[in-house]
Amino acid sequence: MVLEWLLEMAWGFAKLLIHPVFYFTFLLAAFLGVSRVKRERSHFHVRAENAYYELRQLLPLGLLLGSILSIIMIAAGVVIPLAAILFIAVITIVLSIRVRLLSSVYTVGLTFFALFFTAGKDWSIPLFPDLFSSLEDKLYPSITVLLALLVIAEGILILKNGKKGTSPKLMTSKRGQRVGVHELKRVWMLPLLLLVPGDALQQLPFEWWPVFNVGGEGYGLLLVPFALGHYQHIQGALPAQAVTHVGKQIMAHGFVLTAIAIASYWLPILSLAVVAIGILGREVIYFSQKTKEESGPFYFSKRNQGVMILGVLPHSPAQKMKLSVGEIVSKVNGTIVHNEAEVYEALQRNRAHCKLEVLDVNGQVRFVQRALYEGDHHELGILFVQDEKKWGTEAV
Structure with a gap:
């Protein structure tokens, strides 16, 4: 019952x-x-x-x-x-x-x-x-x-x-x-x-x-x-x-x-x-x-120290290198970078390996590196505040 x-x-x-x-x-x-x-x-x-x-x-x-x-x-x-x-x-x-x-x-x-x-x-x-x-x-x-x-x-x-x-x-x-x-x-x-x-x-x-x-x-x-x-x-x-x-x-x-x-x-x-x-x-x-x-001021804006990470794509080389939103990429393969274009120009100099100098959210310097493979995302999987207008304008 x-x-x-x-x-x-x-x-x-x-x-x-x-x-x-x-x-x-x-x-x-x-x-x-x-x-x-x-x-x-x-x-x-x-x-x-x-x-x-x-x-x-x-x-x-x-x-x-x-x-x-x-x-x-x-x-x-x-x-x-x-x-x-x-x-x-x-x-x-x-x-x-x-x-x-x-x-x-x-x-x-x-x-x-x-x-x-x-x-x-x-x-x-x-x-x-x-x-x-x-x-x-x-x-x-x-x-x-x-x-x-x-x-x-x-x-x-x-x-x-x-x-x-x-x-x-x-x-x-x-x-x-x-x-x-x-x-x-x-x-x-x-x-x-x-x-x-x-x-x-x-x-x-x-x-x-x-x-x-x-x-x-x-x-x-x-x-x-x-x-x-x-x-x-x-x-x-x-x-x-x-x-x-x-x-x-x-x-x-x-x-x-x-x-x-x-x-x-x-x-x-x-x-x-x-x-x-x-x-x-x-x-x-x-x-x-x-x-x-x-x-208040915008957190994700251009910085003198390098390029700030706005987003990290899932399963990308950037995620596997444990890069985080809010960190700043200051050097790529030993080259100082100030915008997205410079990041990928520096990557092209060594297509098999990537070495980054990063400032974390506390301002501490750390180094990350990884071998790049043919199946990896072609742009590391990092989203930056882009310098070129590739999107629809939205005012705030």
Whole structure:
């Protein structure tokens, strides 16, 4: 009997993969990958990562975080109304026009207000005749707990995954100088197993759906995919440092929201404070980072000491020599270089071997060398701030 129940439940999870956000998030990640590759090719005539890179980042860490959050929420007895799940799906798709808006403070926050204004309404939609009339005030703190925990997960995703594979691009500064910047535009999927009211599940077209009773109340489990996105423009610092800083800020923001959300079970008015503080705090983080980047000098610009590395192509000789973004190539095969053309002129003098003198991000000198083979990338695989206009002009 237990085995049969588990098999039916697993089959139910498979059916729930028809959730529109599940497929929409895959399509969005694929679109971001293709768009990035097109832009990189227009700027450098070569792409950094392939178009599948965003898709490969979509799920692995999200699955782990989703499992942890699912255990926490189920163990704490956090119940999410079915109406909230439907609102979140619709709002997620609408807000996807701007990747940075795919944060739980916006998707779940707007859902909170939507529930607030629709609760108790005698509206009927297909398959869910009592969707709004059955909403109870005690469910609002649960929405804010979901919001807060997802903000923590968003911070972890940015911190651990966002700093990987930021995309280099070329721009023209207001002074007409050609400079390099990095861009992070990423979306992740985080599947959560949520507790929902049992009477809501009985409205679904799956009559066999298992419902269990706790304290005289019926509950069910529903597997729900959440889309979390992040956008960051980086021009005044190393990409990894800038992304790490924002990730830590968002994590801290999530912990503050979680504390207030837990308190809202005893003082329900705090639920409104969680949503308001969540949206306001996320906006402050975004605009403070944006202002800091725009007011400071460009990190990837021409340097007197040599040529700064804006990007390193995967599986290239440069990556095998462990060259990093932000390092400065000062000499190539013993010749001092000041631009990309001089780098490759120096390489042509010895096509079988490459010896570089490099200043690392701490200003320390190091030497790297490697034999070059016929199958190696013809330009080492280093992306520089180019001296010649090989790309579409974009002002900043």
